[in-house]
Amino acid sequence: MTQEELNKIIEKDSYLKERENPSSHDVALYLGEVNHHCPLCGKALIYREQKKKNRLFQIAHIYPNRPTIAQYETLKDVERLGGNSESFENKIAICLDCHSTQDYHTTVEDYNHLLDIKKRLLTESALNNAIRSLDVERDVSIVISRLTNISEMELADLNYEPVYLTNKFENSELLIKTRIESYVHIYFPYVRDCLKEIDGKNGFNQQVLAGQIRNCYLKMRDRSSNKSMIFYQMADWLKNKTQSTSREACEIVIAFFVQNCEVFDEITK
Numbered sequence: 001m002t003q004e005e006l007n008k009i010i011e012k013d014s015y016l017k018e019r020e021n022p023s024s025h026d027v028a029l030y031l032g033e034v035n036h037h038c039p040l041c042g043k044a045l046i047y048r049e050q051k052k053k054n055r056l057f058q059i060a061h062i063y064p065n066r067p068t069i070a071q072y073e074t075l076k077d078v079e080r081l082g083g084n085s086e087s088f089e090n091k092i093a094i095c096l097d098c099h100s101t102q103d104y105h106t107t108v109e110d111y112n113h114l115l116d117i118k119k120r121l122l123t124e125s126a127l128n129n130a131i132r133s134l135d136v137e138r139d140v141s142i143v144i145s146r147l148t149n150i151s152e153m154e155l156a157d158l159n160y161e162p163v164y165l166t167n168k169f170e171n172s173e174l175l176i177k178t179r180i181e182s183y184v185h186i187y188f189p190y191v192r193d194c195l196k197e198i199d200g201k202n203g204f205n206q207q208v209l210a211g212q213i214r215n216c217y218l219k220m221r222d223r224s225s226n227k228s229m230i231f232y233q234m235a236d237w238l239k240n241k242t243q244s245t246s247r248e249a250c251e252i253v254i255a256f257f258v259q260n261c262e263v264f265d266e267i268t269k
Helices: 003-012 024-033 069-074 096-104 108-132 140-147 152-156 171-198 206-221 227-242 247-260
Strands: 046-049 052-055 057-061 091-095
Touching (some): 024 091, 091 096, 091 108, 096 108, 206 227
Antiparallel strands (some): 046 052, 057 091
């Protein structure tokens, strides 16, 4: 293939657009998306020395907006994200070294690796957006506060016939299944009794909250089938909403609702 032939292909390809410099707002979004660290090597993307900030990153195209002949032939059949090459979906913040490697030593494996990272980040963002609209009664923070101070003696005095969660998880989801089952078997009766105690007080309605949690899960399920990602996003949301310092306590409460209000659907055999 000659450069002239490639130029004609690029002109006809509606996905490939002229480069657009991202605004400062866009740059902040890209940095926030990767938590200010290169998603490929883990380096910090901004170095702060006293009052000066050094920029150690570039906003890279995942699929090049103007591929070279080698890039075009290498990436001929790959998946491309977004409506065009300048879409948010086709760009990501990475460090200068990784950007150089990505640009000049492009392989299908490296491309697909970066593409998968971006797809995961987009899914996490979609799940986070789905959960933002859910509100939670302040009284749930009391439950979380109690969980951080619970004693083994208190748990031992509670009677609970465990309900198994096996039918809600595939065989490949053993880690998250085991984690949730452990929380349910140990803490379910305690969380249940705490919620019963505050039910009907100060406008708190456990059934309303259960419905909200269930609806939130349904929104997130539309965006991802990854149960681990959904579970941890919901726990993070609860931690932020209640301003709790204990993420584990928030995971325990979400595990209660996984068991008690049909978060995660039963698998059809």
